[in-house]
Amino acid sequence: MLEEDLLYVLALQRVKGIGDINAKKLISYCGNAKSVLKEKAKNLEKINGIGAFTIQNLFDETYLKEAEKELKYIQENNIEPMYFEDEKYPSKLKHCVDGPLLLFKDGSFNLENRPIISVVGTRNITSYGRDFCEKFVLDLKEYNPIIVSGFAYGVDICAHKAAIKNNLTTIGVLAHGFEEIYPKSHKKYVAEVYKNGGFLTEFWHNETPLRENFLKRNRIVAGISEATIIIESAEKGGSLVTADIANSYSRDVFAVPGRTTDNFSKGCNDLIKRNKAAILTSASDLVEMLNWNLVKNEPKAIQKQLFVELNENEQLIYDFLVDEGKQLLDSISLTCQLPIHITTTVLFHLEMKGLVKPLPGKQFEAI
CATH class of the missing domain: 1.10.10.10 (Winged helix-like DNA-binding domain superfamily/Winged helix DNA-binding domain)
Incomplete structure (x- = not known):
């Protein structure tokens, strides 16, 4: 992406009240972010769903000045920006209407042509959840999946550590910029994650982990992968939100069942009971549901299947x-x-x- 193009995308991303969906609408109408910021307001107001209130902050030059500072940080720290129209942008997120306009990547991982799963759950992981998570990732090792999670307490960090232990690529999706690490106690894992993958975020480098950022982060976790796995969850929690988002994207959701008396199995049991998640008792359940065995057993160089059953x-x-x-x-x-x-x-x-x-x-x- 050219430097000037990135500058204007950063500025558009920063404009208050626009958001990812409207930003994409504006770009689709005008052709690129620079044209959006140069277009007359009366023309933009003609776009379906865009009105004067939406674009009231669009022409504030402050955003361009802020974008210049962020661009400098990106260049000086070798951050890779991933624009939603670029080939390197995660392919599955392209299908999400509210996917980030711009993602920031720090690490050497490659998302293309790899199975990707997201593993989430309670921050208060029990020994039952930890044991299941570790064995689940171990049993998936032969399929070489990318393990995505939110680098938070509990199930998240357990999934990252299990991936590292089994030499699998792992990606932490952050709810803040790269200058922050939350929780601070997880700084000791940062180097290992970089060694085995890296981090993604949609937030500028100095943005702090605000409460609302975690909910925004969840849609990336759900959208970037082909399946979301809930290891443990109470009746309410962020992982259930992630499950709902994954369902809205028509992605597979799996939940690990537990005893009805266990607080941190109630959320998973409810997802299964309401048909919002498939039951997950072992890695083989996931492999079978996602047809990974078919992919695994294919020769490296194959022709396209000629007789695929289509609806x-x-x-x-x-x-x-x-x-x-x-x-x-x-x-x-x-x-x-x-x-x-x-x-x-x-x-x-x-x-x-x-x-x-x-x-x-x-x-x-x-x-």
Whole structure:
């Protein structure tokens, strides 16, 4: 990404009251972030869902000055910015309408063509939860997944440590900037995480771990992976929010059951009871549900499967992409006469079946 482009994206990200969804709408209309900040307000107000109140802070030059400082930090500290239209932006997050406009990566990990799972749960992990987490990650070692979590107390840090112990890539998604470490007691794990992966955040380097940041962080944890695993949870907690978000993205959710009398199994048991999560009793449950054995047993160089079973909507979209070549998400939805949220879900399933790949700028093409 060019320096000038990044500068204007940073400024747009900083504008109060815009948010990721509206920022993407504005960019789609204007072409890029610089054009958004140079466009006349009366033209922007014509965009569906955008009004005078939304863009009232858009032309404050303070944001550009702040962006210059952040850009300097990024360059001096070798931080990799990941813009939502870039190829390096996590592919599964591209399918999330509220995915971050811009992510910051610090580490040497590669997210492409790797199975990714998110492991979350209570900060008050019990011996039952710890034992399950450690064995679960150990049993997944042969599939070489990336283990994502939030670097918090309890299940989060247990998952990171289990990944490190088994020489698996692990990524901590932070609820603050890179100049902070929360909780401070986890500073001792930072070097090991960098050695085995690294960190992601959407927050600028000096942003502190505010309460609302953790809820925003959860959508990245849920959206970046193909499945979210809840190890332990009380009746209420952040991991249940993450599960709800994953469900809204049409991602698989798994929960570890426990005794009805155990406080930190009540949340998991409830997810299973309400069909919001599949029951997870061992790593083999996950492997079977996600068809990882099929991937594992394939030779390294293979041709595309010729006889993949598709449902009606999958066949409709796949045939359209084969006939027309790469297409914008909106064009696929319009031509195939499917709502955007259904189109996005179908495209994700086609991607998982190896039939479609996402491209920058919300474009897709048949493989």
